[in-house]
Amino acid sequence: MSKPRVATCSLAGCFGCHMSLLDIDDRILELVKVIDFDRSPLVDYKSFTGRCAVGLVEGGCANEENVRVLQDFREHCDVLVSLGECAIMGGIPAMRNLVSTEECLREAYLDGPSVHNPDGVMPRSVELPLLLDKVRPCHEVVRVDYYLPGCPPSADTIWAAVTALVSGGEVELPYQLIKYD
Ligand code: SF4
16 A cells, blocks of 8 residues: 655745754654655655645745746645744744845845845846745645644654644644643
8 A cells, every 4th residue: 555645845944843843853764664755855846746635835925936836736635734933934034025035135235234236237137036025834725634733843853743634633742742941
């Protein structure tokens, strides 16, 4: 019998949530006995190879490529999980929502105190994905089934959620896994 497939991606995130996933340490050997990874930076698959039981999404949507990837995850995954604060609320990248995109780019490339850009060049290649006007949490772009809070969620939280989901159970997180003091 084929194993359930799990996909992961990082949109506008820092990969800290993926690092936390890897912090399950040697339990990853138990995990790969019961699941196969599909599209994920963990196995370097760049596109889906089939239907996935679970998709873990780190980061919100800051540009058009993030939106396309997230829609692809929604299309291919039975259960979609917003993993961490950036996916749930936009996180640090969403701090740019306080100013216009133009103002943000000027600060980053022209006016910032540590910027050295004597020619005043702004990145405008067609190969760069267009920025959205605001950084959006995942649930504002597609339907999301579960939210795992934390920056990042702990390895034990991710373990508890993923093992429950791939076995078809409900995610029940004890208080110790969702308290942050
Ligand atoms: S939630 Fe925290 S650890 Fe996860 S991507 Fe955002 S900043 Fe990084």
